[in-house]
Amino acid sequence: MAEVRIAAELRTEFGKGAARKIRRGDKVPAVLYGHGTEPRHLTLPGHELLLALRQANVLIHVKGDGVDEIALPKGVQRDPIRGFVEHVDLLLVKRGEKVTVDIPVTVSGDVIGGGILDQQLVALSVEAEATHIPTGVEVDVDGKDVGFAVHAGEIVLPKGATLVGDPEALVLHVIAAPTAELPEAGEAAEEAAGEAEAAPAEAAE
Numbered sequence: 001m002a003e004v005r006i007a008a009e010l011r012t013e014f015g016k017g018a019a020r021k022i023r024r025g026d027k028v029p030a031v032l033y034g035h036g037t038e039p040r041h042l043t044l045p046g047h048e049l050l051l052a053l054r055q056a057n058v059l060i061h062v063k064g065d066g067v068d069e070i071a072l073p074k075g076v077q078r079d080p081i082r083g084f085v086e087h088v089d090l091l092l093v094k095r096g097e098k099v100t101v102d103i104p105v106t107v108s109g110d111v112i113g114g115g116i117l118d119q120q121l122v123a124l125s126v127e128a129e130a131t132h133i134p135t136g137v138e139v140d141v142d143g144k145d146v147g148f149a150v151h152a153g154e155i156v157l158p159k160g161a162t163l164v165g166d167p168e169a170l171v172l173h174v175i176a177a178p179t180a181e182l183p184e185a186g187e188a189a190e191e192a193a194g195e196a197e198a199a200p201a202e203a204a205e
Contacts, residue, residue: 004052008062011041034092057101057133093130100127109142115174125164134158149173
């Protein structure tokens with residue numbers, strides 16, 4: 001997991017008006033907290049922060065105005081229409097400490113035999129060293145048929161990461177494709193006769 005360095009400024013003005021003013025300058029209000037320290041209110045450059053947040057579990061090195069820390073984004077507020085970052089909470093982390101994060105589960109390959117892949121979990125919770133968070137895990141389903149299943153505890157995690165949660169949790173399985181049931185000839189004839197009898201009555205109303 002690469003670190004992204006972002007320049008930080010200490011924020012001294014608060015409230016909705018101050019936040020709007022910050023955003024008009026293409027910057028984002030942020031709060032850095034954790035390890036029993038007093039929360040520090042920061043202002044971060046909007047474009048650089050937006051690019052950094054495109055990476056899952058990105059490690060952000062905020063530096064400037066007496067701040068020199070590494071942190072994980074733990075709460076991101078976005079504009080519901082335009083998608084701009086409006087506020088971010090940053091959790092202070094130390095090198096060498098363990099953190100719990102969700103990492104994405106991706107799938108490669110194609111199933112066979114007319115089966116359908118049903119993915120139940122798109123992420124796994126793992127514990128890993130703060131500066132060595134895995135980018136994700138991949139499950140190969142190439143050539144797998146109906147009945148194939150993978151549970152959380154069966155996935156090989158990157159070195160240094162351990163699973164958090166139920167190892168029996170179903171991550172994905174291959175199920176049979178549903179088949180449409182055609183009505184039997186007798187049922188079809190009865191339905192047609194019923195429709196024919198109903199038609200004159202409807203016309204008379």
